[in-house]
Amino acid sequence: MSLNxxxxxxxxxxxxxxxxxxxxxxxxxxxxxxxxxxGLGVLFEVIWKNSNEEDKHEMLSTLEKGLGNK
Structure with missing residues (x-):
């Protein structure tokens, strides 16, 4: 993805x-x-970069569940 x-x-x-x-x-x-x-990827990148470790862990748990991994 280009910087532009x-x-x-x-x-x-x-x-x-x-x-x-x-x-x-x-x-x-x-x-x-x-x-x-x-565009959604860019928005997620902004969220990720501005989240603390607890929020990142929660997002990863939600993603894991959403993908049927738990």
Whole structure:
């Protein structure tokens, strides 16, 4: 993924409210379009980089459960 894509995604949602961010995420997931996946990846990267270790562990547990691993 190029740095330009990261910057474009972040620039596109910078300043959005929680409700706007949620709508963006829900729209990307519900559309089912593969072209939305990189944007969701960038958003996840932002979440990951700004989370503490406890939050990261919780996300990993949720991911593991969602993938049927537990």
């Amino acid at each position: 894509l990261r910057n474009a995604v972040i620039s596109n949602v910078a300043g959005n409210t929680q409700q706007e961010l949620e709508a963006t995420i829900i729209d990307a997931i519900q559309s089912g379009e593969e072209k939305m996946l990189p």
